[in-house]
Amino acid sequence: MIGKLGEILEGWANVVKDNFNAVDPQTKKKSEKRLLICNECSMRQGNMCSPYIFGYHVTTNERKNGCGCNISAKSLSYKSICPLGKWEQV
Secondary structure, three states, X not given: OHHHHHHHHHHHHHHHHHHOOOOOHHXXXXXXXXXXXXXXXXXXXXXXXXXXXXEEOOOOOOEEEOOOOXXXXXXXXXXXXXXXXXXXXX
């Protein structure tokens, strides 16, 4: 539980830092790549990975619902993962 909370806090802290161009360049680059993937995802609703929409994990083919996270913040959390495994190569 603390791990997920830490990821959420890291993501939101980086959203604030991003407003001041203070995000670590490696994290920023990773976030930009992740957002390109999310832009094409059917589970995206606005800026949220919708928990009401499901998809299939890219490697396990397991049915997964969206996580309900704010995509901008989650993409800036270095350790966060996509519920569908789409960020694994980024």
